[in-house]
Amino acid sequence: MALKLFKKDQTRAMIDRYSWAELVGIYVGIALFLFFMLAPFIEGFLVSLKPLAQLFSSPYSFLPENGSFEAYRTMWVSVPSFGRYIFNSLLISTIATIIVLILVVPAAYAFARFKFKGMAMVLAAFLAVSMFSGAVLLIPLFRLMRTLGLLNTYFAMIVPGAAFLIPSAIWLLRTYMMRIPIELNEAAYMDGASQFYTFRRVILPIARPGIIVVAIMTFIGAYAQQFIFALTFNSKTEFMPLPVGLFAYFGKQEVIWNELMAASFVGIAPAMVIIFFLQRYLVGGLTAGAIKQ
């Protein structure tokens, strides 16, 4: 008999029934996995609560003694332009996401619906491009940016980032759009709608959950990869995004670890808020009732 915490066996589907030992195994596994995932975050948060001196005390104590949120206040004082870095990060990621969506949504639709010569080749090429990470192409990109005189601009941090996110976004959205029944296009065509009208009034609303997934993925991707582009293509302090800005807490003598950790958490917060906001629009089963499956 399983724990009383869980649904009674009688009300469970047969396929969902587990023995007591199996349940323990499942939850131990989950706990182990979660611990490895979350340990750095927990440690980081605990560090942000400790006074700096305690970090180097021996023996090391994980739990902060007389911990406080003081670092969350002093971080703004020791690096005054930290707010600007957060803004830069959000700006770069948001604009990259918008550019990617504007290019990817029509492209994915075209790949999903139309047959044209060389389609398989172009798709394969996109896949091949996404195998290169930005780092491999940093040096050619740097020369390109320098020749074009684009170093030390937002452009240099946004456009390469967006370009590397496009292939996987196309593949993702294309798969989603291929699941929209072709009969809807035919029905709209019978009703006199043009390709573009059908795309705008029929396909886009139905593809919305897929587009939001792509938006979230792209936003996270742009947020994560901006470090490498910002580090190489930008040396102006006022354009620095958050990951590069965090270096400001690395002093000449010492690293202000507690403020660094506090700044990391504060820096992530706006992105988290945006992702949670977008997630609310993820509604499944939007094609229910379109056709008989």
Added chain:
Amino acid sequence: MGQLSLKNVVKTFGDFEVVKGVSLDVHEGEFMVFVGPSGCGKSTLLRMIAGLEHTTDGDIVIDGKRVNDLAPVKRGIAMVFQSYALYPHMSVYENIAFPLRVERAPEDEIRKKVEAAAAILHLESRLKQKPGNLSGGQRQRVAIGRAIVREPEIFLFDEPLSNLDAALRADMRLELTRLHKQLGATMVYVTHDQVEAMTMADRIVVLNGGYIAQVGAPLELYHKPQNTFVAGFIGNPRMNFMPVKCVAVSDTGAEIDFNGQKLTIAVDVPADQRTALIGTKVTLGIRPEHIAIGPGDAVMTIRPTVIEHLGQQTLGYAALPDREENFCFVLTGTQIIKDDQDIQVSFSAADCHLFDVDGNAFERSVELSAMTVPAQT
């Protein structure tokens, strides 16, 4: 208006010829049903009329105008899809209003027309709901509503009832017949269900392998099939076919030798073929429902392997020597017969069909008007 003509229409996909030269006239206001086994080209033909498929060769003419290269909406055609193809993110109202929105019709005209269509289809109380909340029959009605709101001259239906359960299908059949009377528009309807074809059609087109096997009124196809394909396809269970020998031909018909019994089948054999026919093999066709227990014109003893008791009917299947297909018979009412026991059955010569070696029928000398419903005038 709403007169549709197909002139030697051909459709090929690559090297594969799906429709192999179909010529047909659909009269104004007619309910025309395309029927045939799957892969016979009936859906392709409909999609060509709709303007969804390119026509490889031949002409599609609507009201005297060649429309091969016109978009569907310019042909004055609306289509109802097998899968409904409703827009899932729009309410029923917006689904029906979609063609009018495309035309940029004024708002009050849209409301008037959508409400009129909803009234015809009994959807008034559903207008605000999304298709996902509707039953199959209601979804199908919304799809029909989207078709009628534009007031086309020709309606195309691509197996619209095949996704519904049996009871709902019967209801929708009545509904569609009523709708046809009410709108008076030309309707072309594709189905593989011969019951739908027989009950709804003014005329039926039986397609086989890309060709028209026969065009005619439902009862004409039943009583005077022109070939073994139509004879076997129309009528359920299938007609029984048996090889027999022709022994004599006269003005009254052909005399055949059926298991040693001489039968005269009242068919028209053209005078120039008569001498050649004598002594050759022909095919005798008899429908299962024309077989009775006991003596008659032609008697045979069979041993049914399976008996199905349906209450209103009793069906039996028996293996015949040297024949792959079972011999099937249908008796009215509940008959007390058992499987694996010999019984004597018979049929009347007047119910027989006769086909030549190539499967083409000799026309039966029966007065069709005596067997069919008089045409409406």
